Structures are given as structure tokens and as C-alpha cells.
Amino acid sequence: MAEEVAKPEDLAQVDYRPPAKDWRDPAVEFRKGVFCYSAAPKHLQYLGLPNPRPWHPSDADWKLPADWKRIILEGMKERLDRFRSFRLFMDICVRCGACADKCHFYIGSGDPKNMPVMRAELMRSVYRRYFTPAGRILGPLAGGRELTEDVIKEWFYYFYQCTECRRCSVFCPFGIDTAEVTMMGRELLNLVGCNINWILEPVANCQRTGNHLGIQPHAFKDAIDFLVDELAEITGVRVEAPINRKGAEILYVIPSAETFGTPHYYTLLGTLLLFHAIGLDYTLSAYASEGGNFGLFTSHEMMKRLNAKIYAEARRLGVKWILGGECGHMWRVVHQYMDTMNGPADFLEEPVSPVTGTRFPHARSTKMVHICEFTADLIHNGRLRLDPRRNDHWVATFHDSCNPARSMGLIEEPRFILRSVCRRFHEMPENTIKERTFCCGSGAGLGTDENFEMRMRGGFPRANAVKHVRDRFGVNLVACVCAIDKATLPPLLEYWVPGMHVAGVHELLGNALVVEGENERSTDLRGEPTGAAGASAGPQPEGARE
Amino acid sequence: MNALGSLLLVLLLAGLGFAGGQVAGLRPLFGVVVPYAAFVIFLLGVSHRVVLWARAPVPFRIPTTCGQQRSLSWIKPSRLENPSSTLGVVGRMALEVGLFRSLFRNTRTELREGPRLGYGEAKLLWVAALAFHWAFLLVILRHLRFFLEPVPAVVAALASVDSFFEIGTPGLYATDIVLAGALGYLLLRRLLSPQARYLSLFGDYFALFLLLGLAASGILMRYAVRIDTVAVKQLALGLVTLSPVVPGEVGPLFFSHLFLLSVLGAYCPFSKLMHMGGVFLSPTRNLANTSRMKRHVNPWNYPVDVHTYAQWEDAFRDKLKAAGLPLEKE
Numbered sequence A: 001m002a003e004e005v006a007k008p009e010d011l012a013q014v015d016y017r018p019p020a021k022d023w024r025d026p027a028v029e030f031r032k033g034v035f036c037y038s039a040a041p042k043h044l045q046y047l048g049l050p051n052p053r054p055w056h057p058s059d060a061d062w063k064l065p066a067d068w069k070r071i072i073l074e075g076m077k078e079r080l081d082r083f084r085s086f087r088l089f090m091d092i093c094v095r096c097g098a099c100a101d102k103c104h105f106y107i108g109s110g111d112p113k114n115m116p117v118m119r120a121e122l123m124r125s126v127y128r129r130y131f132t133p134a135g136r137i138l139g140p141l142a143g144g145r146e147l148t149e150d151v152i153k154e155w156f157y158y159f160y161q162c163t164e165c166r167r168c169s170v171f172c173p174f175g176i177d178t179a180e181v182t183m184m185g186r187e188l189l190n191l192v193g194c195n196i197n198w199i200l201e202p203v204a205n206c207q208r209t210g211n212h213l214g215i216q217p218h219a220f221k222d223a224i225d226f227l228v229d230e231l232a233e234i235t236g237v238r239v240e241a242p243i244n245r246k247g248a249e250i251l252y253v254i255p256s257a258e259t260f261g262t263p264h265y266y267t268l269l270g271t272l273l274l275f276h277a278i279g280l281d282y283t284l285s286a287y288a289s290e291g292g293n294f295g296l297f298t299s300h301e302m303m304k305r306l307n308a309k310i311y312a313e314a315r316r317l318g319v320k321w322i323l324g325g326e327c328g329h330m331w332r333v334v335h336q337y338m339d340t341m342n343g344p345a346d347f348l349e350e351p352v353s354p355v356t357g358t359r360f361p362h363a364r365s366t367k368m369v370h371i372c373e374f375t376a377d378l379i380h381n382g383r384l385r386l387d388p389r390r391n392d393h394w395v396a397t398f399h400d401s402c403n404p405a406r407s408m409g410l411i412e413e414p415r416f417i418l419r420s421v422c423r424r425f426h427e428m429p430e431n432t433i434k435e436r437t438f439c440c441g442s443g444a445g446l447g448t449d450e451n452f453e454m455r456m457r458g459g460f461p462r463a464n465a466v467k468h469v470r471d472r473f474g475v476n477l478v479a480c481v482c483a484i485d486k487a488t489l490p491p492l493l494e495y496w497v498p499g500m501h502v503a504g505v506h507e508l509l510g511n512a513l514v515v516e517g518e519n520e521r522s523t524d525l526r527g528e529p530t531g532a533a534g535a536s537a538g539p540q541p542e543g544a545r546e
Numbered sequence B: 001m002n003a004l005g006s007l008l009l010v011l012l013l014a015g016l017g018f019a020g021g022q023v024a025g026l027r028p029l030f031g032v033v034v035p036y037a038a039f040v041i042f043l044l045g046v047s048h049r050v051v052l053w054a055r056a057p058v059p060f061r062i063p064t065t066c067g068q069q070r071s072l073s074w075i076k077p078s079r080l081e082n083p084s085s086t087l088g089v090v091g092r093m094a095l096e097v098g099l100f101r102s103l104f105r106n107t108r109t110e111l112r113e114g115p116r117l118g119y120g121e122a123k124l125l126w127v128a129a130l131a132f133h134w135a136f137l138l139v140i141l142r143h144l145r146f147f148l149e150p151v152p153a154v155v156a157a158l159a160s161v162d163s164f165f166e167i168g169t170p171g172l173y174a175t176d177i178v179l180a181g182a183l184g185y186l187l188l189r190r191l192l193s194p195q196a197r198y199l200s201l202f203g204d205y206f207a208l209f210l211l212l213g214l215a216a217s218g219i220l221m222r223y224a225v226r227i228d229t230v231a232v233k234q235l236a237l238g239l240v241t242l243s244p245v246v247p248g249e250v251g252p253l254f255f256s257h258l259f260l261l262s263v264l265g266a267y268c269p270f271s272k273l274m275h276m277g278g279v280f281l282s283p284t285r286n287l288a289n290t291s292r293m294k295r296h297v298n299p300w301n302y303p304v305d306v307h308t309y310a311q312w313e314d315a316f317r318d319k320l321k322a323a324g325l326p327l328e329k330e
Helices: A041-047 A068-082 A084-091 A104-109 A116-131 A133-142 A149-159 A167-171 A178-191 A197-209 A217-235 A264-277 A300-317 A328-342 A371-380 A402-406 A412-421 A449-458 A460-473 A483-496 A505-512 A531-537 B002-022 B024-055 B086-099 B124-142 B153-162 B174-192 B194-199 B202-223 B229-240 B252-270 B272-281 B309-315 B317-322
Strands: A250-253 A321-324 A368-370 A396-398 A477-480 A501-504 B107-112 B116-121
Touching (some): A084 A178, A084 B272, A104 A449, A133 B202, A217 B317, A250 A300, A300 B309, A321 A328, A396 A460, A412 A505, A449 A483, A477 A483, A483 A501, B002 B024, B124 B153
Parallel strands (some): A250 A321, A321 A368
Antiparallel strands (some): B107 B116
16 A cells, blocks of 8 residues: 555645635545445445445445435424534634634645534534524525435545544634534434444444454454463463453443554553552453544444443442543544443442442443543552663653543543653644644544545644654653554654554553562563663564564 | 625625615614614524523533543642532633633644654734623723613723823723724734635634724724714613614614624524523533543433343353353352
């Protein structure tokens, strides 16, 4: 694929001048590299979604259902009545344009319809035409636009070119959140069967097997067993990693990528080592083996269907509370949707750390704690022996993942851990971190290979900030708490800032963690030489784990 | 095209008001009927819109968090940017409504050689927006002197503070200058920035020209074309006390002013000007980030098709058994 992709220096020549053409013309060009392929009909059939059929976005005929227009308009009506956010965001935008250059896709592509205000206008123009008196009467003069098949194509193009990162909503004087608009747009597109495979295949997998990767329970067990062996080889410590064990105190839910993906896998190594070190009474689940939720990128209903497994499994196993791993959009779902959708979790107890006795009253209702909150508390209470020199081969920075930053406020917990386990840590520029963090460019289900060019464009602002700290401080590692980041930052950085590495916070914790009975560690969890000795050699770039 | 069209429309409306004031027979229409009708449309329309918003539930607690959450006791939470209490939300909303907090964050992204992205200061939009809105509010309050008798001391004081600089006779109002200047900036920005021009609709220019027309006619009446303020006050008092008096020769510019105001009021419910009410209801701003702390109920939450544990165990029974994983049913 690499040879087909434009060179970074060419991609960085972004033309921000809008075309002369009126934006109400919906025609879009489905050019290779900037859109995602359609979902295979078998996934729609399995999930019971409408209009399963073979089709491709570059086809002229999308084989929409005969009454597609009625379906879309009725779907809009229903959502306008159900979501104040949607109705309000359709009504109150003043088009000041403050959001325009806040979107990573606009910055990276220069396409004016990637300005958040315009992305929403694609929907608003239809809303005004069919749902407001002024638009019904005056049409274009009141900013209304006819709903045509070309508009559906345009929606597909631009609503699958938004990663629902919510950065624009930080800058909007009315808090208009494009993620809400994109979520509605995708729900509507799903009603007529316009969805993408990179989202619906994981969704179907998750429904069937319990996780996005489609790992069946025996393979899940194999992966964990393999991991335990590898951890024993590296550290000399054999950890317990129970699966589906009833009566455990805590259910630990991870993004499934941690069992197979690299570098996610090292995060799980670190986490399981941590649980061993503190003697945590926990279990994993092969049924609720996915914290991530690509249902969020499909519809509220699908999000609820997939998320329901976590509480159901916590109830079945009889645990007291739930701990959740490093995953970005998973925490958007857990923090802002889970309790409302699938609660009340009155069969669980208010989370208390069994090690420090610390209560987590902020998770009193949902009963689910973020692993960084849990670990930060352990470190703060001096319950971990840490040797940060073991991370001396890393000069780290921290990439805030969109959802934990802007839909939760998990800002200091991971930083506290990083500073405790890593002696060289540098922040990226203020405008690119915390609530102003830039998306990896591949979130919300867009991290697929066929969309490579658009991902590189969308991730450009993030990569550019990484380059800044690399040049300035010699940063060689981007730490993060998101499984999609761990999958998509490596190719992004390879493209824009070659030689960078990506790691989970708990991988670095695992490196630094001094565990009773361990060997003298000569390597980090990746099997690379640790400490200052390793710095000169430098670790190998990420690739698929053999 | 949008800009020119809306300018022409506003000029036409102003001319219509002007003409209405010239013809004695039309004055009852332009002086009484139109303002009342506009006021009724404004009230009913705005209420209708607000009721539509209020009736739509807020199914999920989805604040946009702009700072540290409240979690561990020793980590300082950002009480205003990521509020976890009602007081914090009130503070956040006050900053948002009164000072346009979010707009204050505005930056200008620049792609430089390298390639290197820079994020420069871009506070002018914030300054202009804030200046316009506050000046407009003060101008409206100042106008209360036409609607109240006796004129409350606060309103009189406001006028005297406003003309503090004592430039010219009658004293130049600072708010007039600020209002016109800010509107001018907002208009120029739309016209000169290619991105803003691309995304601006007819309604965006129309609102600006309407406000500019209103401001211009008001300023002209105060400083250039003298009008009979006693008659204006008679008309205003008559309108608010529901015993309207059709005025005589007030001065034609006044009728332009009044007509543009009527149009603005009646246009409000059908336009983006509703943002003034909407900002209070925005779920990304007016909710506390207590999503995990307190249960938030979705009134239309409905049961969905879930792949249950029992179904899952049935589907994978042999594999679970072979892997030695515990089963509910052997």
C-alpha cells in the first residue's frame, strides 16, 4: 500500500482555499484512500440491520430501499424528538466558524466540508428544509436543501470522515458537539443500510463472541495462557490470570486488542503483573471480553446491545465491582452511557480499593473504575515498589485520548502514573493536549487500511505535535490510554515522524514495577534491553507480534 | 450573492418603514399593528421553540469536559471547566453566557514550512462577539427610558455613564460606537475570510444587516436627524400600556428604526438568533460531569436484543469445555 500513498511532504501541502462551487451541491468523489468500504451483507444479516446487500461507495447505484427518503425523514423526526442535543444543535448554530480550524480532518485535508460547522450544515440544511416553517416555505433562502440520493452519499462520505472526537465542541460558544450530529448521521445511514465494514464486522464479532476481534473463548484462554508464560519468561514471576471465575471481587474488562495486538499486548502484561504484585482478587471474562464498543459508532441501540454484557457478566460472576482497562471510546461508553443504558448496577457495591481501602465515590453509581484511577491511588499510597530507571530508554510524552479527555476528564491520573514510572517525561504543546488534544485520526471506526490517506491527514496535527517534542526533547515514546491509539498511532507516526514508539501507560508501569520473587530484569516487557543500556541500541519499531 | 441579497432586503425593509412613516394613513399600521404583531410572533415563536427543546428529553449525560474530573481526593478537580456540582455548573454557564468562555479559547491554526502547525492567538472574534452582545444589551436597557415613566434612576444613570466621554452634543454613547464597530467587524470577517464566506448563509448576512440597519437608524436619529422624542415616548408608553396612540410627525427615520426592530423580533424565532435561548439548554455545557456518580435516567430507554451469556455458552460449549473454562450447564 505504501507505494500508492502520497509522500508526507506532498500530503502536507494543504490548500485551505474553499472551492468556488456552492456547498449545497452534494457531489463527492470517492477517491481511493479517503473513504471506508461498505459493510458485508452477512454482518448486517447477523445483526438484524436493514438493507443487507452487496454494494460499494464508488458505485453509482447504492441500492437504497425504495422508500429511503421516508425512512430517513422519519428517522430524523424520531431522533429530533428523542435527543434535545440533536434538536438544539440543528437550531442554534450561528456559523461563527470558531470550530473550523479545530478539526484535525479540516487541518489535514483543507476540505471545507470538514469544518465541523459544515459537517453539521450537511444535516442542518435537510433539517431546515423538512422540519422548520421557514425552510419549508422559503427553501434555499432559509438555508434549506432537498434530500437526494447524492446527499446520502455526501453524508456517508463526511460522517465517516469524523472521528467523534469532540474537539470542536470545546471551542463552540454553544457547546455544539459534532460527535452528536455524526452519531445521528450514522444512525440514519444505518437505517438505509449505508454502513462500513470496519465498524460492522467488529460489531458482529462482538455480538457473537464477546469481542471485536472475534476471538472465541478457547482462543481467548490460549492468548492469556501464552501471555502468562511470556510474562514468566521476562520477569521470572508466574501470575494467575483467571477467566470466568465466579466469586472474584473484581471483574477486569479490557479492550480485546490487548490480548493480540501490538503494542497493546504489553499493556496487558504490565497490568497482570500489577495485579499479581498487589494480590488482586479478580477475574477476566471471555463473554465480556471487550470493553471497547463499536456499537457507539453505529447507533445508540447497538451500543446498548454490546455494552449490556458487562453488567450481565458482573452479575453472573458475583463480583463486587468492575475495573476497566486502557481504552478511549470504551470509557466514553462506560462513563456517559452504561449506567443509563444498562443500569442500575444495584447488584454491585461502591468500588473500594482492596489494597488501600480508598473509596471511589465518583463511580458510586456505575461501579466501574478506570485502571489509571486505581493505579494512581496505589502509587499515591506508596503501595507499589517502582524503579523508574528501568524506563530510562524511553523519553516519553503523553497523548490524551479524545474520549477520556473530553468526555470524562481523565487528565492527571495517567500523568501521575507516568511521572512515577518514567524519569523523562515531556508534554506536547498546550494546544494539543488535555481537553485540546488532537485525535489519532483513526477513531470512531475509521482506522482501516483503505482509508489510509485520510487517516494520515486526520492524524497530522497529532503527529506534528509529537515531532515537535521529538525535535525539542528527544522524545521517542508516545504513551496513551487508548486501544485505537495503540493500533493507529504507530503507522501514523511511522508516516510523519519515523522512529517513534507507542506504549500504554501500564506497560511502562509494568517495566518499573518491582515484584517480589522476580529475576533481575535485563529487558523491558517487550524483551528489549532496559534502562540506559538500551537507550543507545533503541528498540525495534512496532510490528505484528510473531 | 447572499450578502448582497440580504443587504438589499434590509434596505427595502428600511425603505418600507420610512415610507410608512411618511404617509399618515399608514402610521397606525407601522406604529401600532406591526410592532404588536411582531411582538406576538416573537413571544409565541420563541416560546414554541423553547418548548420544543424542553420537551425533547436529555437521554444521556454528555457534558464536554474541559478539565480534570473529580476522582481521587488528592487530585485537584477543575470545578468550572469540568463541574461535578450544581454550583460548578452554574459557574460554568455564567462564564459561558456572560463571558463566552468557550469562544475565548479560540486559536488560529497555521500551517507553516516544515511542515509545522502553529496555534496562534485569535481573540478578535471573542472580543467582537462579546462587545456586540454586551453593547446591544446596554442599548436595549437604555431604551427603557422610552418605555417607563418616570425613568428609573438606573436607566438614567446608565445613559449618563454611557455618554461619560461627553463628546459632542448630545453626548456620544460609547455603546453606539462599540455596537456599530463590533457589527462591522463581524460583517467584514464574514466577507473577507474565504472560509467564513463559504459557509455563510443568507440568514447570517440578513441578521447582521438588520442589526446594522437598526443601529445606523438609531445613531442617525440621535446625532444627525433630530426627531420628536416626546412623540416617540408617547408612542412607546402607549404600546406598553396597551393604550396605543398613533403618533403624528415623529420623523420618518424613526419608522425605519421601528420597522427593522419589528422585523428582527418576528424573525428571531425562525432563525439562528434563537441561540440566545438555546445556549442555556446545551447538554454539553449545562450538565455536571457526575455520569458515574449519579444515575441518569433515559425516559425512552427500551429493551434491546442482547446475546445473552446462556446463548453464548450454548454456542461455544464444546470449546469452553475443551479449554477447561467453567460452565453454568454441563
